[in-house]
Amino acid sequence: MLNHQLIFRGLPAALLLLLALPAGAQSFRVQCPTSTITHPNAANNNAEPAYVGPTYTGTSGYPAAPANVNGAIKCQQISGGDGYATMGDGTQTYMFSFGPLSGLADIANGLPGTESPSTFNTTAPAPLQIGDPATTDGMVANTWPSSASLFPLSTSPFTYNGAVGLANDVPNLVSIYDISEVGTTVTVVGNAPLGVAVGDQVVISGQDTTGYNGTFPVTAINVLNPFFAANYAFTYTNPTIGLAEVTASGTATAALTPRINGHVDPRPIMDVGVMNGNIPAPLMAFDEDDEFFLTLTNVGMIMRPDLFEQHTVHFHGYPNASAFYDGVPDASVAINIGASFTYYYLAPDAGTYFWHCHITPPEHLQMGMVGQLYVRPRQNRVPSTTTLGAALAAQQTDLRTACRRPSDGVTPAVTGIPDILCSNPMPAVATTAKGGGKYVYNDGDGSTQYDVEYPIQIHGFDPNFHFVGMTFNPEGFTDMKDKYFLLNGRSYPDTVIPGPLATQSVDGAMHFSQPLSSIINIPAGKKALLRISDLDVSEYQTLASLGIPMKVIGYNAKLLRDQAGNNLYYTTNSITLGGGESLDVILDASDTTKYKPGSVFYLYTPNLDHLSNDAENFGGLMTEVRIN
Ligand SMILES: [Cu+2]
Secondary structure: OHHHHHHOOOOOOHHHHHHOOOOOOOEEOOOOOOOOOOOOOOHHOOOOOOOOOOOOOOOOOOOOOOOOOOOOEEEEEEEEEEEEEEOOOOOOEEEEEEEEEHHHHHHHHHOOOOEOHHHHHHOOOOOOOOOOOOOOOOHHHHHHHOHHHOOOOOOOOOOOOOOOOOOOOOEEEEEEEEEEEEEOOOEEEEEEOOOOOOOEEEEEEEEOOOOOOEEEEEEEEEEOOOOHHHHEEEEEEOOOOOOOOOEEOOOOOOEEEOOOOOOOOOHHHHHOOOOOEEEEEOOOOEEEEEEEEEEEEEEEEEOOOOOOOOOOOOOOOOOOOOHHOOOOOOOOOOOOEEEEEEEEEEOOEEEEEEEEEOOOHHHHHHHOOOEEEEOOOOHHHHHOEEEEHHHHHHHOOOOOOOOOOOOOOOOOOOOOOOOOOOOOOOOOOOOOOOOOOOOOOOOHHHHHHHHEEEEEEEEEEOOHHHHHHOOOOOOOOOOOOOOEEEEOOEOOOOOHHHOOOEEOOOOOOOOEEEEEOOOOOEEOOOOEEEEEOOOOOOEEEEEEEOOOEEEEEEEOEOOEOOOOOOEEEEEEOEEEEEEEEEEEEEHHHHHHHEOOOOOOOEEEOOOOOHOOOOOOOOOEOOEEEEEO
């Protein structure tokens, strides 16, 4: 940002004029393929199939086709822009931030905004309003926050989880020059190419083409014909036979049916995305073996029209195959205002990660552009008839997932040097535990099983930095000092408000800019997984649990296990993380004599200066663990 100001001071006036010209056609676009090479059957890609064997087998190379199709396709769209959030002392704080542009109803209910293609590739049932989903959910600016009856908010009116902006493509239509049939095969020759593919639905209509009219799938394209080039013609199958040829009709047309292919209407994207930044950034969650298509749409920062900020998505500490989708602007691409870009990720290793914008990271992270993502293990998909040990042994036969330990004794035998970065060695002590549960990692012994999971993201905001960031002043990076400490974007007591927290923005609308509550509800006798990330750019953070011990089972998206297969889990009453670190912690409330329904425990920071909201001497990092 500072760079921009310096550069613009030196630009010749003529160039500034050029930059002020209106942009051409919008280039927002959303991509969510329904099938790919590794997930070839579109009908199977909207749910996770059971894990019955390794994706690839063999000892070298990358086979052309998977032996078992594992995982599915997931999609998500996010905005890059700005917005406001409310701190625990009531201060409205300006942010550079990401907001949800898919899964809006799920995000409002504290869930990830990651969706299957069948949900993502849908158009909104009703026009989206500025401030949605808060507007449709009935949040009215002048009634808040005076009415306590608003909590918990009803988030039921707004149910749309598709990609904001998706619109049916303008259907191509050509006039038909000639239509004829041999048997049931109809050949259509247009006066121009229709641009169809085999399998597309075409609508034939005309006053003199009775019998031919209707909607049919295309059976062949590039059909040789006596009139025009082959790409003007296609065929379809018509059960009505014996129809006469119609040539040079005055009314007959062939049209593609309207379809979703990634074209968007920019208006709903701007209506929903502008000034709709969230803290934390929209939650993402997918499964090992998935292909994840993440579209970032840069809607611009309305409060800083002097800036031309690009944004990117960087999956931090994530096993990315290529720098192209890594989001480091020097090594890949950055997304301009008014543009969309779809990132592509595979999901090789389960765990808790985070993601952030990689443009001027100290600035954009402090201003709010950071959030969590997590990958569920393939062990969650092991059928209840299969032992977890057998399923993990099957993973050792896939070069992508093998630990390559000859001592594992799996078939076929694993040879070569053990992989010291291996994530999931076979457990030292075999068990007969079977699949069917929820696990944090591919443990092979069921030791990371849990019942309910909660992302616990720790952020910090420096109010001075946010203020000068809003008021066109250069920010003091070396003076950065957080004064608000946030769990899932909220300070206590906001952390124990259920449902989304809304803030009125400068557009006059209420926005769900802090959608994620921090209340940890554990059903009596069950175990909760806390996915704890420190996303603070300036502080170490400590969290303590009073009453329920914390069992730490993973660190920085790796199962705590040595290469001999011994679990290195430990039990503690507090954990400390540096910025960018994560821990997977299980709160075990299965002893119902100790953890009775109705009891409340606390998760809080013993760093007493972090139990504050700027000048207020209470608040900050604290929330409740409730046994239900
Ligand atoms: Cu950014």
